[in-house]
Amino acid sequence: MPPVPLKPEDFPKSAIRFAHPCTFLIPNPALADDIEFEAVWNDGSIAAQAGAALPLDDVLATGEQIAQSGMFLFDVELERFNGETFYHGVFRTEVTNSTTKMSPPMPRPAFTAERDTRIADGQELVDMETVEIGGEVLYVGLWRQGDGPSAVSALRDFGAFGPFAAEQTAAGRTLADLELRRVVPDQQPPPTGVSTADFPDTPDWIEFRSGAGSRDITIRFSPTLPPPNYRLSLHVDQLPVLPLDETGFPVMPDNFCGLRIFDPDRTLWLDEDNHTIDTPQSPNPSFPTVDYSASTELETFALSGVTFTGPMGACAGSNDPWRFDFPLTDTSTGGPPNRTFVADLASEVAFLNHNVPLETPFQPGLKPKDYFKPEIADLIKAIAKAWEEGEDGTGYCESLADFVDALCEAGDQSCPLENPSENC
Numbered sequence: 547m548p549p550v551p552l553k554p555e556d557f558p559k560s561a562i563r564f565a566h567p568c569t570f571l572i573p574n575p576a577l578a579d580d581i582e583f584e585a586v587w588n589d590g591s592i593a594a595q596a597g598a599a600l601p602l603d604d605v606l607a608t609g610e611q612i613a614q615s616g617m618f619l620f621d622v623e624l625e626r627f628n629g630e631t632f633y634h635g636v637f638r639t640e641v642t643n644s645t646t647k648m649s650p651p652m653p654r655p656a657f658t659a660e661r662d663t664r665i666a667d668g669q670e671l672v673d674m675e676t677v678e679i680g681g682e683v684l685y686v687g688l689w690r691q692g693d694g695p696s697a698v699s700a701l702r703d704f705g706a707f708g709p710f711a712a713e714q715t716a717a718g719r720t721l722a723d724l725e726l727r728r729v730v731p732d733q734q735p736p737p738t739g740v741s742t743a744d745f746p747d748t749p750d751w752i753e754f755r756s757g758a759g760s761r762d763i764t765i766r767f768s769p770t771l772p773p774p775n776y777r778l779s780l781h782v783d784q785l786p787v788l789p790l791d792e793t794g795f796p797v798m799p800d801n802f803c804g805l806r807i808f809d810p811d812r813t814l815w816l817d818e819d820n821h822t823i824d825t826p827q828s829p830n831p832s833f834p835t836v837d838y839s840a841s842t843e844l845e846t847f848a849l850s851g852v853t854f855t856g857p858m859g860a861c862a863g864s865n866d867p868w869r870f871d872f873p874l875t876d877t878s879t880g881g882p883p884n885r886t887f888v889a890d891l892a893s894e895v896a897f898l899n900h901n902v903p904l905e906t907p908f909q910p911g912l913k914p915k916d917y918f919k920p921e922i923a924d925l926i927k928a929i930a931k932a933w934e935e936g937e938d939g940t941g942y943c944e945s946l947a948d949f950v951d952a953l954c955e956a957g958d959q960s961c962p963l964e965n966p967s968e969n970c
Contacts, residue, residue, distance in 0.1 A: 651684035654936030740928045742941030745797045753779040754795050763889040767882040784894050787952045790945040799917035802897035804855025810889040818884035836873050914952045915960035927962035943970035
């Protein structure tokens with residue numbers, strides 16, 4: 547049933563259940579008669595009662611009196627008038643007696659800390675309201691005993707909220723409350739100005755595929771290509787967790803010089819005409835075609851990861867040679883000119899930080915904290931801090947949250963959040 551404007555005295559006492567209200571001003575919030583309610587209704591027969599607009603201490607005292615009649619506070623609405631904040635308490639009966647408590651307005655970091663304390667005390671967040679006071683958005687929570695996750699998401703526009711809600715539903719979460727805020731970017735720019743829009747563009751030598759795109763990993767060398775005369779192509783599903791740019795594609799690390807490719811079905815080399823160099827009819831062991839199911843030894847190579855490194859990423863412009871380790875070549879050579887390396891159906895990749903010495907072919911991949919040089923690493927930290935402090939427009943939840951989770955799970959000093967348990 548769509549929301550309809552009602553006066554408090556119009557709330558029904560049977561047939562349908564008052565599920566969620568919101569208030570709007572017509573025109574003086576200090577007078578209860580000038581407040582109308584929009585309400586969401588569900589089937590049921592639970593009585594509901596809405597209170598007048600009152601200061602915080604008064605609405606709490608009124609709530610204690612109403613609670614003695616068997617009703618409990620299940621929603622609160624806020625209005626600002628002449629520099630003061632007024633509260634509308636909304637009460638209803640319930641099958642079981644549920645004691646609710648309301649926390650006063652506080653900035654998001656303090657509200658997050660309050661939430662964590664209450665969760666530890668066995669409480670759950672059942673309703674949240676925001677109010678702007680002195681240009682700062684403050685949060686009010688309504689709590690009761692329970693073990694709900696009490697997660698609060700960041701601000702999203704309608705287009706982004708739909709897919710996000712679908713993801714949360716698929717993960718087994720239920721939407722408990724929804725708040726609307728009008729954001730006018732020209733009048734309310736983020737105080738720090740940092741956002742995921744500041745991430746660098748994807749380098750020209752990287753091609754990302756997605757969806758039903760090929761799962762092959764290729765690196766093509768040709769003097770006819772624009773500098774740096776090579777192109778690396780791979781599927782986004784083969785990458786570890788990375789930040790995402792505004793287009794939804796990964797932000798490519800800039801502090802690596804090679805890749806470890808896990809579990810390819812086959813590796814091979816193509817000539818400038820895209821013909822396989824090593825074939826049964828024309829063997830070429832320097833650029834072999836390797837089927838990793840052919841022997842236990844080769845299968846071990848595939849599972850442990852085959853590697854190549856060279857003058858790309860952090861090593862770009864250096865004199866480091868291109869190196870494709872055994873069994874990709876028999877001489878650890880490869881690269882320019884006019885060849886293409888292909889790894890069929892590889893499952894994933896790890897980033898390597900330099901040309902791996904021959905005596906340590908199984909060098910582990912970089913940790914997330916080492917993926918980026920200081921400029922991007924510092925931007926990631928700044929965006930995370932701005933989001934944690936309640937700023938809008940950072941793009942954190944859409945683009946960066948999963949990567950920051952990976953940083954924080956590492957357990958070292960790379961976590962940029964004061965409260966790593968905070969999520970979107």
